Amino acid sequence: MSAVASYVAVEDTRSEGVWVAAWRRLRNDRFGMVSLAVVIAFLLLILASAVGLVAKNWQKEVGVPNAPPTFVGSAPKETGSDPLARIVPKDAKLVDLSDIDPLAPKYKEWAERAAKIQVTETPKAETLPFGGDRLGRDVLDKAIKGAEISIFVGVFAAVLATFIGTVLGALAGYAGGKIGDFLEWVYNVFTSVPDILLIFAFAAVFGRGIDTVVLILGLAGWTGMYRQVRAEYIKHRTREYVRAAEAIGVSHTARMFVHILPNVSHVVLVRMSLLVVGFIKAEVILSFLGLGVPVDQVSWGTMLSEAQSELVLGYWWQLAAATIFMAVFVTAFSLLTDALRDALDPKLR
């Protein structure tokens, strides 16, 4: 077996490809590998939540309202289970109103009817692994489901922005001339409006919803990608390999997307992972402001907006859960992006 391997090694004198080399460099980066593992773990988690393996019942009210986390212990029982007992003094005589109360004859009948109705009292947990929200929903399940929505929005918005930016950038950089001028004009128009205003303007006309957020962020965020891809294409379009392709009669489209694109794809990939981080943060803010995901869904942003009023009452766990989940994922993803950039573009170091 080893003989075969060494034989192949001698025979194959091609230098290693850019992706193989990048992977080799990435593997040597300890920070990069750890963050890659965390990101993959998160992706598996949201995949499991998307197909319903975990956090399927996040909307079920499994605990008492604002159930504290298990490691804190259940909330102290309020003294005197009847809230009226605290207000009404013990020796007070209740006034008998039954002779003037018009509903008095019906009370008995209603009580009988109410007794007939079967009420299944589901036992509600006093504590939950990471606490419950104001309805008694499990915060941990919510955070997992929220991760699914937030990461989904971040990734798909980044894919959309990358698609728009790459296609337009390739066109502008490769074609130049009139098309290039026109696309430069579009770029100038989009960048002259501050990003956040562009997002607000889109949000005002497109309404709410998960796919709308993806659309808004994608449409507002493609300009950076466009700029970089365009610069790369201007650099590449006169290179020998492109001229050689032209000489053997390769079409413009094929030259743009079959020949040049793989050579700039590492730039696109790094830029795209930067976009993912930015868009996840933007989604959280938009959802917090009520411009993002609808109320029947959960994302890290909607969790934070609930947490704001809970914190004043001393229920800190929802805030902590959303913050920890988001911080871990975004930190890992940012470190992975750094590692990826180092691995794919060693000249930058």
Place this chain on the structure above:
Amino acid sequence: MAAYILRRLWQMIPTLAGVILLVFFLFKFFGGDPAEILGGLLATPEQIQAIRQQLGLNDPWYVQLWIFVKSIFSFSWGNSWATSEAVSNIFATRLPATLTVMVPILILDVVLGVCAAMAVAYVRGSITDRTIMVISTVMLSISFLVYIIVGQWLFGFYLGWFPVQGWTDSFWTNLTTYAVLPVMLAVFVGLAPQTRLYRSFFLDELGHDYVRTARAKGVSENKILFKHVLRNALIPVLTNVSVQLPGIFIGSFLIETFFSIPGLGREVLLAVNRSDYPVIQAVTVYLAVLTMFINLIADILYKAVDPRVVLR
């Protein structure tokens, strides 16, 4: 120089036209029907029709575009649909509050950011440098919202050092009482990314030949950093500040929402939630114009601080 400025102004025209077209068609084709938004849920078809007539919505699109363009250049946007307040009045009364918060933030951000970046660049490559970079990465990954929520709760509610929210008519009271906590929190959050960015500017400069020459002739490391490198690194800092400058008019919308500051950012957010199109359109177009002018001024300043720059 005059020729350069003239040409730049000339080049703004197509961009401005593009912004106007973008805003106009965005709201025309994708936005809801203004007459139905204005009329409300109880409006009769006749009322809707009357509003359409009044707004000129029954005219062909090019007539409507012309009305839109005229309102931009005559600064007459009419009234807000939600509150009937004149749009120009909204600008005039909300802007001071926004600037009261944002100008101190910008100044403190730049001054503290440059100082911190210089300190980090001074100890570059050491374990301190590495630790600070990791901490700032982690800090950056936590949403701005969390800092405001926790900060407002901790300093305003729990410790009671600052008012939780509020605003008055007196500029001085606002600046010294109500703006302190929002400004502090925003600067605290902005410091980590600023330091990271400015550090890279300093490190870029440290790799240049003139630094090596200065070292070779025996200039002390402090003098190199504070005299030679600082001056050169301030050029990219200036560019970065000019990029942020347009944002100060709107960028504080989160802070304004949390602390109930009657500023422009909060107003725009309210307008988005109420589908108050005139306010959104006016802010978008005028801020785009402002951004173009700020960029022009930044380029001219760039020339002033760095004579090597050739304006073309």
